[in-house]
Amino acid sequence: MMKTFNLTHTDLNVSEIALGCMRISSLSEDQLEELIRCALDLGINFFDHADIYGTEPAFGQVLAKHPELRKQMIIQSKCDIxxxxxxxxxxxxxxxxxxxxxxxxxxxxxCDYLDILLLHRPDPLMDPQEVAQAFQELHDRKLVRYFGVSNFPASKMRMLQKFIDQDLIVNQIQLSAVHALAIDESVFFNMTDDHAISRTDQILDYALENDLALQAWCPFQASWQDGTYLDNPKYPKLNAVLETLATKYQVTKSAIGAAWILRLPVKIQVIAGTTNPTHLKEIVDATKIELTRQEWYDIYTAQHHPLP
Incomplete structure (x- = not known):
């Protein structure tokens, strides 16, 4: 059964795995409907969009045909790119x-309204008072229920929250067993190697301090150049550890990679960007297991994170 948690300051009970819709343009309408229904059957109630993806109309066509599905969904979109x-x-x-x-x-x-609207990227020219006015109008008109951000450092979240009346309830960040900058900066604090550089402004601590939910995008990506780390020959040690644990828990390596993220002591969702129903089912298996501390550290140190 899919695990869920409540987003603080809301009435939204969200699934730990969310379906990311960035790549759904590759699907036919029938294939997309199959993917959506598969997600719902698996207990996924959270669907992540962005205007820049250009895929909202395709998703909307399914909802236009089957408006009853909207009642089972929490729909989030992003804007500003x-x-x-x-x-x-x-x-x-x-x-x-x-x-x-x-x-x-x-x-x-x-969909009549958005459950959540995120600012997609920090804008150096952002006037927080103008953002506050936009959020207030959207909220008053009942077009958006809740608000959040994506790819924002803690300092900019803190600044924006000072000006707006609505609580910022989520921040979507890139996070995987290889792209672990949010973790590195604490583990290697006061060290001289590059892992000690704070690149996320201690966003994990900020999330815990403020009971904020995080959403992990590209949960299986190593880098833009290398793509996924799963079965990637550039990451043999990591894949060996994942294979051992996948065998132990009788799941796939993707489930172990997602479980590694979910093991963090913070409210967090894994944004699964797959368009393959079978792969989606495999990722959802992550919610059925809890890695031990040793297993989590085995994955963390398997690639390039020797502990100080």
């Missing part, structure tokens, strides 16, 4: 842009 015709992206956290994108996401998704 602007894709430009020429050149790379930029960010926009102006009031009009946030409201306009939230309205567009709701229309695309055929």
């Amino acid at each position: 602007v894709k430009q015709v020429n050149g790379g992206p930029r960010y926009d956290t102006t009031k009009d842009y946030i409201i306009g994108q939230a309205e567009q996401s709701i229309a695309n998704l055929h």
Whole structure:
């Protein structure tokens, strides 16, 4: 049975595994419906979107055909990354842009309202008072129930929270057994190697201190260059440890990789970006096991994290 937890300051009871919808454009409408129904059958009630993904209309078509499914879902979307015709992206956290994108996401998704809206990336030009006005209007109009951020350091969350009336309830960060910067910075505190550099502003401590939920994106990714660490020949020691534990618990290595994240003493969701129902079922097996301390450290140190 899928494990769930309550998001603080909300009435939302969320599944530990969430379905990330960034890659669903590769699916036909029938395949997407099969994936959504598979997720719901597995106890996944949380669906993560972003306007920049361009996949909300496809998901919305399924909800337009089957509006009854909306009652089983917690739908989250993100905004502020602007894709430009020429050149790379930029960010926009102006009031009009946030409201306009939230309205567009709701229309695309055929969902009437968003349960959660996240700011996708920190914007150096962000005016927190303008963000506060946008959040308040969306909340007052009952278009968005709750708010959060993605890829924000603790300091910027603290600053933004000072200006807005709504509680920031989640922060979505990149986290995997290889991309473990949020963990490294504490383990290697006061050391001279690069792992000691604070790259997430102690976001794990901030989450625990404020009863904030974290969401781990790319939970099986090593790097943008290497892709997944699962069965990747560049990570033989890590995969050997994962294989041993997968055999012990009679699950797949992906389930062990997800269980490693869920073992952290913080409210956390694993954002599973797979479009394969079979793989999704394998990842969900992570909620059935709890790694021992030794097993967690065996995974952590298997690649490049020798403890001081």
